[in-house]
Amino acid sequence: MSRYPGAIDCDIHPTVPGIESLLPYMDDYWQEAFVSRGIDGLEMASYPPGAPISCRADWRPAKGRPAADAATIARQSLDVMGTALAICNPLTGGQVAVSESMGAAVCRAVNDWICKEFLDKDARFRASIVVPPQSPELAVEEIERRAPDRRFVQVMIPVAVEMMLGRRYYWPLLAACEKHGLPLGLHAGSLHRYPTTSNGWSSHYIQDYVSHSQTFEDQLLSLIHEGAFLKFPGLRVVLIESGVSWLPGFLWRAIKTWRGVRAEVPYVKRSPAEIVREHVRLTAQPFDAPDAAAVARIIEMIDSDAMLLFATDYPHWQFEGDRAVPEGVATPVLAKMLIDNPIATYPRLKENPTWA
Amino acid sequence: MQRYVVAPAAEIPPGTRKVFTVGGRPIGIFNLDGEFFGLLNRCPHQGGSLCDGLITGLAVGDRPGEFRMIRKGEMVRCPWHGWEFDIRTGQSWCEPAKVRARAYPTEIASGAEVVKGPYVAETVPVTVEEQYVVVEF
Numbered sequence: 001m002s003r004y005p006g007a008i009d010c011d012i013h014p015t016v017p018g019i020e021s022l023l024p025y026m027d028d029y030w031q032e033a034f035v036s037r038g039i040d041g042l043e044m045a046s047y048p049p050g051a052p053i054s055c056r057a058d059w060r061p062a063k064g065r066p067a068a069d070a071a072t073i074a075r076q077s078l079d080v081m082g083t084a085l086a087i088c089n090p091l092t093g094g095q096v097a098v099s100e101s102m103g104a105a106v107c108r109a110v111n112d113w114i115c116k117e118f119l120d121k122d123a124r125f126r127a128s129i130v131v132p133p134q135s136p137e138l139a140v141e142e143i144e145r146r147a148p149d150r151r152f153v154q155v156m157i158p159v160a161v162e163m164m165l166g167r168r169y170y171w172p173l174l175a176a177c178e179k180h181g182l183p184l185g186l187h188a189g190s191l192h193r194y195p196t197t198s199n200g201w202s203s204h205y206i207q208d209y210v211s212h213s214q215t216f217e218d219q220l221l222s223l224i225h226e227g228a229f230l231k232f233p234g235l236r237v238v239l240i241e242s243g244v245s246w247l248p249g250f251l252w253r254a255i256k257t258w259r260g261v262r263a264e265v266p267y268v269k270r271s272p273a274e275i276v277r278e279h280v281r282l283t284a285q286p287f288d289a290p291d292a293a294a295v296a297r298i299i300e301m302i303d304s305d306a307m308l309l310f311a312t313d314y315p316h317w318q319f320e321g322d323r324a325v326p327e328g329v330a331t332p333v334l335a336k337m338l339i340d341n342p343i344a345t346y347p348r349l350k351e352n353p354t355w356a
Numbered sequence: 357m358q359r360y361v362v363a364p365a366a367e368i369p370p371g372t373r374k375v376f377t378v379g380g381r382p383i384g385i386f387n388l389d390g391e392f393f394g395l396l397n398r399c400p401h402q403g404g405s406l407c408d409g410l411i412t413g414l415a416v417g418d419r420p421g422e423f424r425m426i427r428k429g430e431m432v433r434c435p436w437h438g439w440e441f442d443i444r445t446g447q448s449w450c451e452p453a454k455v456r457a458r459a460y461p462t463e464i465a466s467g468a469e470v471v472k473g474p475y476v477a478e479t480v481p482v483t484v485e486e487q488y489v490v491v492e493f
């Protein structure tokens with residue numbers, strides 16, 4: 001008996017086994033470039049492949065990359081959980097490359113690879129279109145190229161990009177997301193164009209990891225106060241692996257300050273909390289809280305049963321066994337979190353897939 | 357209901373405000389181009405001296421990056437947390453349905469009228485020639 005029958009897993013991480021898997025999806029120039037320059041790996045600094053958090057021990061293969069093929073993910077996660085649909089969020093260096101052209105080439109290849117190796121192999125898979133945030137123009141091109149395949153249900157970028165996300169520089173990207181009914185997923189991670197904290201570079205991973213919720217706050221504040229949700233009323237933003245528990249305190253501070261200083265941004269006519277509750281969703285793994293009582297209190301303080309999305313964050317090590325939902329989520333919220341909220345957030349999940 | 361003579365109108369020129377103790381209550385009298393309005397000098401949010409705050413207009417915008425100032429001089433911002441209140445009504449901008457500053461009916465009466473009564477002129481010497489701010493509660 002699976003644990004969450006019919007659930008929609010809004011965050012799983014297939015791993016690109018290596019550059020050789022992507023070469024078939026690159027043109028002659030980039031194939032030659034990656035081979036002759038000896039570029040491989042393409043890991044994100046946020047998830048060093050050998051770090052315990054990057055793959056739970058019982059999911060780690062004896063050799064090679066974890067979560068590198070559809071059958072393994074189905075066996076280790078989808079079948080165990082009872083997952084009806086799972087959204088693939090592959091994390092690769094294409095999204096952080098310093099060269100925007102190389103970044104775009106990797107993103108294109110990753111999207112085509114996920115299509116062939118996951119979407120075509122198991123009908124339960126859906127995917128995010130990974131795009132190069134280094135260039136909103138190239139990101140839009142990739143959205144236009146991949147959006148017609150309705151199995152792509154989201155556009156995904158790392159949360160820390162090269163500028164505050166609400167700036168007009170990114171509006172073409174936001175417009176493309178809105179136009180295609182694709183939420184913009186902001187995944188934990190950084191292009192590392194700036195230090196990982198606002199006081200400079202941290203010495204340890206522990207600092208980066210804990211302080212990262214600040215970056216989610218920064219980007220939400222930017223989207224709200226540059227008026228992005230006013231400009232793009234259909235835009236939905238999903239915070240992936242944000243940790244969740246920072247949200248109530250953030251909302252309170254955002255409301256308090258808006259009430260006092262809102263004349264700075266007179267076009268923001270609604271409370272930031274109201275805007276966030278309408279436009280923003282969060283994957284619920286990890287949910288950084290000590291116990292069931294705290295989880296329940298935090299959900300109560302968020303004051304919405306529509307915002308949390310079920311996610312395993314597979315193969316990242318966030319829980320043991322099959323207990324992917326944090327203890328303390330009350331039954332009515334759980335039911336919404338597993339199925340209703342994902343479907344409301346990703347309109348394409350309701351559709352029958354039109355195979356590309 | 358009692359009508360209180362607060363001050364000679366000339367004491368509060370257009371565009372200014374002054375706080376008085378009227379019938380034991382701290383009340384700010386605002387002169388908006390010759391129209392007078394009274395607000396309790398206690399912010400309904402957390403009790404700050406609302407009437408001592410910045411007198412300003414209403415910042416509005418309908419699109420991202422649009423900044424316009426309308427109703428110049430008709431809003432007051434509490435010095436404690438910056439909440440904005442409509443001087444004419446006491447209504448707060450950010451919680452208009454729930455939070456409003458206590459507003460007092462305020463008008464101008466001539467000295468001749470005031471002398472006839474019934475008014476409480478606690479500390480204000482009244483002469484028939486002058487105009488007076490009168491508050492009722």
